[in-house]
Amino acid sequence: MKIAFFSTQSYDKEYFTRYNTRHELVFFEAPLNETTVALATGCNAVCAFVNDKLNATVIQQLAGLGIQLIALRCAGYNNVDLNAAQTYQIKVARVPAYSPHAVAEHAVALILALNRKTHKAYNRVREGNFSLDKLIGFDLYGKTVGVIGTGKIGEVFCDIMKGFGCRVLAFDLVANKHLEAKGVEYLPLVTLLPQCDIISLHCPLTEQTRHLINTDTINLMKQGVMLINTSRGALIDTKATIHALKTGQIGYLGIDVYEQEEKLFFYNLSEEIIPDDDIMRLMSFPNVLVTSHQGFFTDEALTQIAQTTLLNIDDFESGKPLVNKVI
Numbered sequence: 001m002k003i004a005f006f007s008t009q010s011y012d013k014e015y016f017t018r019y020n021t022r023h024e025l026v027f028f029e030a031p032l033n034e035t036t037v038a039l040a041t042g043c044n045a046v047c048a049f050v051n052d053k054l055n056a057t058v059i060q061q062l063a064g065l066g067i068q069l070i071a072l073r074c075a076g077y078n079n080v081d082l083n084a085a086q087t088y089q090i091k092v093a094r095v096p097a098y099s100p101h102a103v104a105e106h107a108v109a110l111i112l113a114l115n116r117k118t119h120k121a122y123n124r125v126r127e128g129n130f131s132l133d134k135l136i137g138f139d140l141y142g143k144t145v146g147v148i149g150t151g152k153i154g155e156v157f158c159d160i161m162k163g164f165g166c167r168v169l170a171f172d173l174v175a176n177k178h179l180e181a182k183g184v185e186y187l188p189l190v191t192l193l194p195q196c197d198i199i200s201l202h203c204p205l206t207e208q209t210r211h212l213i214n215t216d217t218i219n220l221m222k223q224g225v226m227l228i229n230t231s232r233g234a235l236i237d238t239k240a241t242i243h244a245l246k247t248g249q250i251g252y253l254g255i256d257v258y259e260q261e262e263k264l265f266f267y268n269l270s271e272e273i274i275p276d277d278d279i280m281r282l283m284s285f286p287n288v289l290v291t292s293h294q295g296f297f298t299d300e301a302l303t304q305i306a307q308t309t310l311l312n313i314d315d316f317e318s319g320k321p322l323v324n325k326v327i
């Protein structure tokens with residue numbers, strides 16, 4: 001099959017070329033949207049990533065070009081209009097699990113860096129400043145951590161935080177029996193939020209979870225709470241979060257995802273004027289750490305993403321059941 005890859009970065013090319021044996025891969029740096037969709041002309045499938053826009057218009061245009069498969073090289077599919085894909089009979093497959101450890105460990109990295117201010121210490125000592133002033137952190141041992149969404153990533157995250165000696169509380173639509181057996185306590189969200197020193201988001205972005213973190217839920221949290229989001233940006237109402245950082249209601253924020261990330265993340269904008277005032281405000285707080293959607297970015301995860309995506313394409317081509325189909 002001939003597959004058009006959108007939003008391609010050098011590492012996508014490297015890993016997919018390494019594991020591809022039978023397909024023709026065409027790599028485009030451009031993201032997939034209404035203005036770039038024509039690049040898929042002559043291809044049978046498109047391979048898309050988290051910030052590609054597969055709305056109804058794009059899907060209609062893809063159908064017009066004869067595209068039969070949308071092979072997502074990610075787990076989330078909130079950026080795909082599934083009704084439109086169904087209408088135009090385009091199959092959608094994804095990579096449901098690729099090293100949940102990669103994302104869970106990144107969430108922990110954000111917690112540790114925010115708490116112990118490692119990023120600041122790194123810069124200080126390079127300038128010969130060996131003072132500890134304002135670098136004080138807190139022991140994770142004995143603290144209460146709230147985990148929202150205890151699927152594959154949330155489960156690994158709970159295990160790691162248990163290992164630190166934290167009390168772990170969870171909120172999910174379905175309780176995970178393995179976690180309950182290890183002492184993770186499931187509570188309604190309104191009961192969980194006021195008890196936690198750290199809250200980490202690991203649920204998908206859906207109509208129910210959009211702006212799950214808003215003024216009302218933030219006000220239920222402990223004053224000075226640490227909020228971590230490695231899931232999807234729109235789980236958090238950015239403006240409400242900025243307000244809470246200004247008042248001190250949120251004491252630390254670690255985000256690997258951002259509501260308006262598609263125009264920023266994965267690009268080098270160091271020589272540009274960035275017009276997004278919210279991200280600029282967020283980055284100006286000393287207690288906010290932003291990474292640009294790198295939770296998945298480990299060798300193991302990139303290998304798994306390439307292998308599973310190519311397997312999905314193989315299965316589709318040979319008419320086998322699509323084990324990783326979304327629809």
Ligand SMILES: NC(=O)c1ccc[n+]([C@@H]2O[C@H](COP(=O)([O-])OP(=O)(O)OC[C@H]3O[C@@H](n4cnc5c(N)ncnc54)[C@H](O)[C@@H]3O)[C@@H](O)[C@H]2O)c1
Pocket residue numbers: 075076096097100103148149150151152153154171172173174202203204205206208209230231232256257293294295296297
């Ligand atoms: N930062 C990154 O690089 C990166 C990489 C991969 C995935 N992600 C994000 O992480 C999310 C979680 O991934 P996963 O593999 O653990 O998914 P998963 O499907 O295994 O788990 C998601 C969990 O969220 C729960 N959930 C669904 N709706 C909920 C709701 N309304 N309230 C509470 N819980 C709810 C589900 O029941 C499930 O247990 C993905 O949806 C994706 O957005 C981020």
